[in-house]
Amino acid sequence: MSIFSRRAPEDAATSGEDRAWLESWAGGPRADFDEVEFVDDYAVLRWETDRGGFGLAYALHDGNGSVHGARRALRQRHRDHVGARYACVAVAMAATQVSNPYVPKLVACDMDEGAHQYETTWARLAAVLGQRAPYWFATLRDRDAIAAWQPGAPPAVVPACHVTNPIGAAADLAAAEPDGSPAAELCLHLVREIRARDHDAVTRHITELQENAAEGGDGAHLLLGAVPAELRHPEPAEPSEMVRRAGWLAITERRDVVAHRVADLVQRWDGGQDWHTGGFVIVDPKACAVTREWEQRLVPANHGQAPTVLEKHLLDNAHGESDVLLFDPATGVPALRRAPGTDREDIFTLCLQRLPTRSPLSALVVSGQTSWIRTEDGTVWFAPHREGWGVSWGYSGTGCHTLAQLLGALLDDISAPAMTSGANEEENGLFELLRTTPQSGATTYTRGQLEAARASS
Template identity: 60%
Template structure:
């Protein structure tokens, strides 16, 4: 919404109600303090027209005016209107075009309840001086708390508030020499720091270019600049080291491992984990799922959950039961056991840990589930990457990915889960899966699959 846009909620008596920031500079402006509330840092000024707050989120790049006002109202109650007349929230950017200039949104506490755009020049006019901005990679709580008008920019390590690396460094610090866990964590921490430093250095340069040209960036001051990087980022660990490190982490049961795992999910979706997508299975309508379920055993209930177990338990109800698959060593959540909506949730693997060749593929129409049976009789869920998806009975991307997967598993049972960018499977194999009925369970033997591949 533009700065001068009005809504039906504005003062209808004369249609000329001004935004608070439009009223210009007050002769009585004094910086008060920094208030921290629900993950936001709010810098407050006293003016002759009421309190003005400038908020920065300490957890994401952008702050919502309504969320900040809600948090402040929860703290101050009815006295909020006496403390704040206007709230301004800092964002990460204003436009796609360069140079980079951060955006501002504003909210008049006694106004229409509408969040609206404003500019740094407008905010500076209300304060009689430029207001400070902290890039989201430089939002150090202590540095913001210490800021006062006229302060030189604080020098802080560049670190994105949305991807904190503290858990990585703490976990690595406790590992023995040569630990793949430590190697993975140290690499990621330094790589994140390098990327954040590169990003904010470029953004500051763009902002200064805008300011030199008389743009809106000339009406703000930097609250912080990045500290120098004194150590180069080492080469990325090999895939073997990365997978070994993550396998150790996700089998752990401590809070620090949970935090590191959460970081990985935000960073790359757990690319180097041995697990892939979460799959739901329906034993009521799938006899293959019933066969698989018979091998499940109760999970340990006398200790905290592993990282993987915790991932499943986030969506559990009180009646759900945590189980263990002894073949894959993966957790399984039995949802609504005994009920009409009973189902299992578990992880697929990115690779099958077996040397026994593929003997058959079982396609269950219930949930579009693909099972792999190896020559030793073991039943496996087909390998699947998070976000890729596999399917059959249609000509979409999921069917292409499943065809690629089966094509490589016929030659190498331990091959990695297929990607959409992998080479296309033979046309005959794809057409076989495309034409498979979705309302029943279909089994294709190795011989049938090989024949389709050469068709």
Template identity: 60%
Template sequence: MTLFTRNAPDDGNGHANQQQWLQQPAGKAVFDRAEFIDRYAVLRWDTDRGGVALVHSLVDGNAAPKTVTSALRRHHGARLADRYACVVVAQTSTQVNQPWVPDLQAYDVDGGDQPYYTTWAELAALLGQPAPYWFHALRDRDSIAAWRPGAPPAVVPAHDIATPVTALTELAADEPDGSPAAELCWYLAREVRHRGHSSTTRYIAELRKNAADGGDGAHLVLGAVPASLLRPAPEEPTEMVRRAGWLSITERRDVLAHRVAAFAQRWDGGRDWHTGAVVSVRPEACATAREWARRLVPADADQPPTVLEKVLLDNDRRADSDVLLHDPVAGVPVLQRDPDTGATDLSTCTLQRLPTRSPLAALVLSAGICWIRTEDQTLWLAPERDGWGIGYGYSGNGCLTLARLVDVLLDDISAPAVRPDDPAAPRALFELLRDAPGTVTYTRAQLLAARGK
């Protein structure tokens, strides 16, 4: 999205026609140094009209100029205008008419009302030299701190700054030989490095082609290039190894496991975890929910939370008085909402697979929740993937998903929760669930009969 300042008209290339601070003449620019403020690396030049900041985010590819300026103002206070006249933020998004050249957005500290786009050529003209750019996979703090005009690019192992791999390698280094958790973590760390190297190498090649053709890329220099990869692309562990690894990690309580779990949430949302969606259960709503709630026990209050407990607390906690419980059958945490109010709203995680060999005996639909009762009389929340919900009593994706789930669980109780590309269930089974009342129990015989129609 193009941003303009002072309602200036667009020149057709996403830039404002009205002259901004960067477009005004300035005396010789002298590089000062790099400073690190909040989440940003800030390179500073002095000019006779004030300081210029070139900023790279250290936690994401992009950053908003106003947000960066606010961070600088918090750090420098009333001295900000004396130190910086203009803040220029390097982006990973690219110019519309030169798709391999990184965007630059600027903000005039004194009197600016909106950010505006500028070019590397305009910035180079002001500084008297090309400005440096670090691709987001190469934004190494030490190499940025060491940069000086005319320096060759640093050689940096490529990685994704939004998904740092340090926790992965530290956890793997401490695991015993043959550990699924170690195999999983080594794979993920190497995959991140491999992807970062491949993408950055491609971007640099295209940027250099743009520069050779006289594009705006000719007016910047690279702050870093990726280090050579000494290993081939990693081979992904089997699903069994991945799930065993995550099961081990999500049961842990240490800070390192929490950091690895945070990586997984950013990487693929915890696709291979044994848990799926977070659901809310109200025991006062039906007898089935009350039966399930009676088996819950208090969580261990004398220890830090497990990975799963912390994820539930971080994502679903609403008050300090919420109480953490544990479902000893499913092995998942449960969060009780503010018990001082008398409420019995419980939040918990579904499983992606039911850890049982006992066949499906009944499907219980009650108060909007789907339950599975197995022949050994154990009650389970129906398996469900995060973002791919199940439901009943209406004609929609949730009911289609539930019908597919029931279809496979009738044959294999440990089958995984439904994926978007799984084949459809028999139409009659879907129609049975589509027309289900608010509370109903379907026996195995009834479900098989509907499937066989």
């Protein structure tokens, strides 16, 4: 009979034949800790019990991970021998329980085919293993510290850094830059800010867990695998906006993998709010004369080199692998044309957060789903907007208010930034003009018409 179908001890509440592995057994001899193995971004601590192997898994790519993901990784690693290695696996996750809000959650799954996941407690696990198991907060999951753990070891002391925000690439980029580099200054600030926030968060969570343990809660039945190292920059000074934007402009033009990793980090951290680019834009080149004018200035991208950060950002959010990469020489921003032969011929690109010109606004053109700004030098630009703060017209919603406020700012200063919530006072006259603008076809408003509408409020 396999280890998956062995009965529980006779003094168990039931025979255990139909019960989950961890729940069907109160424990036996003290389990022997075996090793830590790493499979598909999971660190799995293995114990050998008299009823088979048990694995406690920690995701190294996500704060929680998935018990089915860990189970699948172990089955793929050990294949026909998995039953000899593991009877059950559990994943330790961030606290979510209403009853124990500060205690990490344990989700387990037996290794036999068709098994379902189930929640258990640290007290139950300690009873089964005959010892308390360690927990690593997601901000303290240092791979080497986990690999070195042994029963009875004190908590490792590691720098706080959440597994979803690895800062190594930002530190590497800063170290390789020359003195006075804006890119280095902002990367160093990013590293320190992430460290400071993660340190504060995990320190608070450890205190809450210790309070639960002191009150006899389930937290008393686990050990801390690590505690945060001392933080010597608790409140890092933020670089000026000019330094931040200059630094990101330099980084987003780079083609190396370190810059790509730093870009991925900041997209998860703050969405790239200091990049010179803003939200995504989809353009139908057949929508109007202005869209065709913009399309004609696009040139083929250099296909003989690795993609820049911006090109990779666009490609990662692209529609298909066969899309054609282009480049707008007026803005320095890449664009993607849908692959030839597809049903649509849209072009996918990014707007700017500020227009790089001193030429005043001369007209607004709205067409399809796109708002265009024409300046007096004849150049057309996408209306600046940030991701999540799109601009629109023809209805009474947020996008229409945002475009009205943007137009008011651009009439005064063409280099005004894209709008955010509460950035400017309401532009009621411009809003009313845009609200009643037809959504179909193309509509052009001259500077004079915009100023007249603005004055009418």
